[in-house]
Amino acid sequence: MNRHAAEKRGRGAETLACWSLRLKGWRILARRARVPGGEADVVARRGSTLAFVEVKARASEEAAAFSLDEWRLRRVAVAAERLAPRFMRANDDIAPTPCSSSPAAGRAISQTCGNVTAADALTRACP
Numbered sequence: 001m002n003r004h005a006a007e008k009r010g011r012g013a014e015t016l017a018c019w020s021l022r023l024k025g026w027r028i029l030a031r032r033a034r035v036p037g038g039e040a041d042v043v044a045r046r047g048s049t050l051a052f053v054e055v056k057a058r059a060s061e062e063a064a065a066f067s068l069d070e071w072r073l074r075r076v077a078v079a080a081e082r083l084a085p086r087f088m089r090a091n092d093d094i095a096p097t098p099c100s101s102s103p104a105a106g107r108a109i110s111q112t113c114g115n116v117t118a119a120d121a122l123t124r125a126c127p
Helices: 003-023 061-067 070-087 118-125
Strands: 027-035 038-046 049-057 093-102 107-111
Touching: 003 027, 003 038, 003 049, 027 070, 038 070, 049 061, 049 070
Parallel strands: 049 093
Antiparallel strands: 027 038, 038 049, 093 107
16 A cells, blocks of 8 residues: 555544544544644543544554554654643543554444444543
């Protein structure tokens, strides 16, 4: 797959992630939020929970999990630290959540550690 096709696929996966989160009651605050040293594909809020989401489009859960290496997750963590003051409100919880777009799992968005949607995972972690 060439770079242009990969970019298009990634943007499509991010759009699916955003719609999935919206359907679960999340408000999308930013997409592809970039700061020096990092990037969050999606910044979302539901109630007092602020989430920094990394989206990966892969053919399987295993491939998505493999693509989320320490370096990529560190970039999301750096982005979360630097973007939090821009999006946080008093009494917010912050939930860094790696996600993947996986047709094999039969869902638009699933957390890499199982067949749980990102919004469901955040709901369970931060009711």
